[in-house]
Amino acid sequence: MKFHLGALIVLSLFGYCHVAPAFGDAFQLGTEQTYRYQSEVRAGSARNASRTVGYIVKGKVHVATVWGDDEHKLLRFKISDIVLHTVPGDVTHKTTLSAVSTSPFYAHWNLGHVKTLYTSIREDVSLVNFKKGIASLFQYQLLDGSYVEVDPSGTCDVQYTSYSSTRYHKAKTNCKFPGDRFERTEYPLRSLGRNSRSTDLTVGTEGTLEKVVAQDYLKYVVNAYDNVGAFIEAVTKLDLEGSADGVNSWPGTSIEEVVKQINLEEYTLTSQEFGPKKCEGVNCHGLVKLIKNFKNSLTNEQIGKQDASAALIELVQLGRKSSSEELNRIIKAKTLQEQKGQLLDLLGAIQTVESHAAAKSILTYETDEELFLAERYLQALAVGSRPKRTVIQDLLAMAEKKPTNDKFYDTLVQTIASMAHRYARLPSNSYDTDLVEMVKEFLLKRLEECRKDSCKQKYIRGFHNLKSPKTLEVLVKLALEGSPKISVTAMKALRSFSVFVWDDDFKAIFEDIFFQASKKFDSSARALALDILLDLKPDTEELTHIMQYLKSKDKVYEVKQYLLQKLHMLASRCPDFAEMLKKIVRRDPKLNNYHVIGARGLSTALTRTYSTAPSFNSSLVSLQEMSGGVLKRGIVDLTLEAEQEQFSMFTLGLFAGGLSSFVSSGDNEEIEDDSDSIAGMELTVQSSVLRPLVFFDGKGELMGHVWSGTASEPTPAYQATTLLQDNEERFPLQNGAAVKLSTIGAISIDLNGQVTMSLWGRNAHSKVEQNTGIAVHGSLSLETSFVGLSVDFNMAQEPQLHLTSDLDFSSESALCMQLMQPNSVLTYKVTNRVFIPEARYQKVLTTKITHNIPGYTHALNQKNNAMCNLIASSS
Incomplete structure (x- = not known):
């Protein structure tokens, strides 16, 4: 009975489970298998998968077992009939790839793991990687489960799933590989690589490999744009064609002993980085030559236009490889004095030790021009994405000596704090990093030494830029x-x-x-x-508590209006919040009253969509806090958005005080004690707060501006070209080749404004114009010594934003604001290229798309419309 029960169990196992073949019978000593090999690679635009470039490698792979026991085998690989042709065109080429046929290579195979690859000494890196790709196809397991494997893709987590006793699926994830990788810490400025790596394989009943189909797929897109990017797909196939016996084996007691006889070089399966040959010829320019080519794009007239951004993108990549001597020669060139401001933007974007050494020679502030240039370099450093420890230490040592020019010193403090913040967010760093701690302690010490508010504000702004939780x-x-x-x-x-x-x-x-x-x-x-x-994100109870303030007797009713405006703004963005707000109002009769929810005041808070596909995804947030009929604090914030994440690209802040006496209408509003007349601008570029620009400080200076008209002409407030996207990484393929991914973007901003005031007519008019040039360049490239392909995608646009305001205080104060976006044009260009270096052959496919984006005026709110109509009717 026990026998029958055991038999039933065995039969049930055969009926419901696959029985895996044993590895001990695979690749028997003295046998050779011949396979058909094909590797096809295609790449194209993420927007249009029908226009692709690529290449196909075909040949035969002969795999012989020349030494082994039950667990360890030494496999000898020979390649024959190797051919390469490009797609499109189906052109066959002779390349260095044919060299793989001249000498065999070997692999240590241990129960499905390829431990080591052995090839000829000092072989071409691309050919070694190609051989690694072939050898790695023979790495497989016959039992379902999770494993860790090393192959050309790096060290990967691998999951095996059996379809039958001879068919298996292999999925690779979380591949880690050596090499430099850099990406912006802010998600909207990153580029996302969605990838899949999988292999389907078939083995014989004895465990020998019969068929392999390995697939790599990568879609590389810019987070801030929808479907702007590139993709690459690589499919490698291996099919058993036949087997033979009688192969001569090698004598020896171990693989190491056998390999020593053949005199081979040892490698792991991880692909090595291929460095292309040094550029030679007329198409290869140094940085000096390239700057001369872009000379017209680097003038002040081009700031705020796409040409300035495109020039920075081209120059910064080469500038990061340039010596301090070359950079120093450029910054001091007499023929480039008109371009000096943008060259300092470039040095700040390069952000290497060499570029800082070149820029230090101009960090002086004896004249207004010298101060302008010195601050421009520091402001470029503050928003740079690759802060260097050495540079921060050098600037901190400079700040410890406390430069005599207060404007320069203020900018220096803000730059150090901003760089320390970005340094803390780099991989392996934190706010506990010693250098970041030094910056924090410096700010704390100097703050304690301050006696005047203006001094304290300087270091508080430093804390603002540092953003350390310890403060x-x-x-x-x-x-x-x-x-x-x-x-x-x-x-x-x-x-x-x-x-x-x-x-x-x-x-x-x-x-x-x-x-x-x-x-x-x-x-x-x-x-x-x-x-x-x-x-x-308050819940119902918390929001109810906040809204009780609307029923208070507080006479600073602009705060009530500000609360109402913020609630309206949030409700317009979130339906759930809007529903919660309605419930709170409806259940409280005292709150659901015109005298409460119709509070007086001119303060506004609103958000509007600034741009969507095909342009970047962006919103505009405008907050205007009024007091006594005039602006007290105003913000216009341009934010980049991706997957619910936001990044502030540029914030224009206006502040004023002590002006209510000019326009107060005496309607019982409680005016805060504001004896000093002051007005100015606070700019925040990529979350880095700059030194404030004070228009006037004191009534005497204000009246001087009013009577002289010095503020009535357009005046530049901020001009600079800085980097946005700055990402680089590497994606190795199963076939041994590696894909290089890069996205670099730049924004050029020209901000100018003007204001006119008439005390006789009791009115004022202001206009702020923000002209912006944006350029993004992305690249997906694969390059070997025998073939290469690339997909380059470029975007460019010149969006503008105009904010005008008219204030009439001749009787009851009325403020009319208009927020306008003029027409703009977006261009999108994709260049697909496949090339054979030795044959001087290349095939190029180019696609260019132009989008005309209509301008419009943003609807603000009904109260603003009414005041605009009132001012228009009285003029």
């Missing part, structure tokens, strides 16, 4: 205990932190500031505290 307590204390100016500056810094750092204790502090529970706070500090509370 939160200091900033909160300044917000709670500092003067109104200090409190507002500290709250701006706190507003820049991620919402994930706020716990219930911090939340209670922001509620205290907004509701003025402990004392009175500046309305701007309260508005910023409100921003943080709303960013924390």
Whole structure:
């Protein structure tokens, strides 16, 4: 009975499970298998998969077992009938690839793992990688499960799934490989590579490989754009054609002993990086020559246009390979004085030790021109994506000596803090890194030495740029205990932190500031505290608590209007929030009242779509906080968006104080004590706060501007060309070749403004123009000594934004704002190329698309429309 029971169990196993063949019978000593080999690679645009370039390699692979035991085998590989032809065109070429037929190579095979590859000494890197690709096809397992394998793709997690006793599927994920890799820490500025690596294989009943189909697929797209990028697909096939016996075996007690007799070089299966030959000939330019070619694109007239951005992209890649002597010669060239500003943008974008050594010679501030150039380089460094420890240390040593020019010193402090923030976010770094700690301690020490508010504000802005969680307590204390100016500056810094750092204790502090529970706070500090509370996504109970403020008797009614505007803005972006808001209002009769939800005030908060596909995905956020009928704090923020993540590309901030006496209408609004007349601009470029630009400070200086008309002409406020995208990585294929991926983008900004004021007519007019040139260059390339292919994609656009405002304070104050985007043109170009270096052959496919993007005026709100109609009717 026991016998019958055992037999039933065995039969059931055969009926429901696949029985894997044994490895011990595979690749028996003295046998040779012949396979048909084909590797096809195609690449093209992510938008149009029908226009591709590529190549196909065909041949035969003879695999003989020349030494072995039950577990270890030494396999000898010979290649014959190898041919390569390109696609499209189906042109066959003779290349160095034919050299693989001249000498065999060997592999140590151990129960399905290829441990080591052995080839001729000092062989061409591309040919060695090609052989690794072939040998790696013989790496497979016969039992389902998870494994870790090393092959040309790197060290990968591998999952085997059996379809039958002889058919298997192999999926590779999480491949790690050596080599430099760089990407921006901000998700919207990255490029995403979606990839799959899989193999289907068939083995004989004895475990010998019979058929392989290995596939690699990669789609490389720019996160900020929909379907802008490239793809590559590689399919490698191996089919058993026949077997033979009688192959001579090698004597020896181990593989090492056998290999020593043949005199071979040892390799792992991971592909090596192929460095193409040094460029020679008339098409190869040094940086000096390239700058001369782009000379016209580097003039001040081109700032804010796509030519300036495209030039920076081309120059920065070569500049990162240039010596300090070459860069120094460029920056001092007399023929490039007109281009000096943009050359300093270039040195800041290059951000190498060599570029900093060249730029240090101009870090002086004796004249206004020298100060302008020095600050321009520092501001370019502040937004650079590749901060160097040596450069930060050098700037910190300079700041310790406290330069005598306060504007230069302020910019230096902000640059150091911004660079330390970006340095902390690099892989393997953090805010605990010693250099970042040194910057934090420097700011804390200098802050403690300050006695005047203007001095303290400088270092608080430094904390704003550093964004270290270790400074939160200091900033909160300044917000709670500092003067109104200090409190507002500290709250701006706190507003820049991620919402994930706020716990219930911090939340209670922001509620205290907004509701003025402990004392009175500046309305701007309260508005910023409100921003943080709303960013924390309050639930129904928390939002109800915030909205109770609308029923208060607070006479600073612009804060109430600001709250209402923010609620409307969030409701327009989130249907769930809008529904929650409606429920709160409907269930409270005192709140659901015109006198409450129709509060007075000119403050506005709105968000609008700035651009969508085919352009970049972007939104525009405008916050205008008013006081006494005039602007107190205004922000226009241009954000880049991708997958629910946002990145602030550029923020224009305006601030003013002490102007209410010129326009106050005396309608019982509580005006905050603001004795000093001041106005200025605060710019934030890629989350880095710059030194504020003060238009006037004091009523005397204000009246001087009004009577002289010095502010009535368009005046540049910010001009620079900086990098946006800056990503590089490598994607090795199963066939041994490696794909290089690169995306680099730049933005050129020209911001200028003008204001006119008439005390006689009691009105004012202002206009701010932001002219922007954006260029993005991406590349997917595969290059070997015998064949290469590439897909280059380029985008360019010149979006503009005009903000105009008209203020009439002849009777009841009325403010009309208009936010306009003029027409723009977006060009998208893709170049597919396949080439054979030795044959001087190439095939190029080019696609160019132009999109005309119509301009429009953003609808702000009904109150703004009414005031615009009122001003228009009275003019």
